[in-house]
Amino acid sequence: MINENDVIDTLDELETFLRLIEAGGLGLNNVSGVALATNNANGRPFVAVLDDNQQLLLGRWVTPYVFENGKDMVRYGTKKPH
Structure with missing residues (x-):
């Protein structure tokens, strides 16, 4: 489920999205991970929220900028606010 008009275009937006996922703020069940991926049909990059069965x-x-520069943030998580 991807909204065509909802694009993350800054690292700050990616961080906000990841924090929402980490905090359970989107009401998703069985979240087991987050990954950066590309669409098989057109190669378009996206951030994927995955369940226990991947x-x-x-x-x-x-x-493309967020895809290339947000890899560590997705891989290691966001910095916790003090």
Whole structure:
């Protein structure tokens, strides 16, 4: 489930999205991970929220910049606020 008009185009937006996922703010069940991926049909990059069976629960398109520069944030998580 990806909204065509909902694109994450800054690292700050990616961080906000990841914090929402980490905090359970989107009401998704059985979230087991987040990954950056590309659509097989057109190569468009997106951030994927995955369940226990590695099935897509939610996806958001990302710009190529966010895809390249947000990998560590997705891999290691966001910095916790003090």
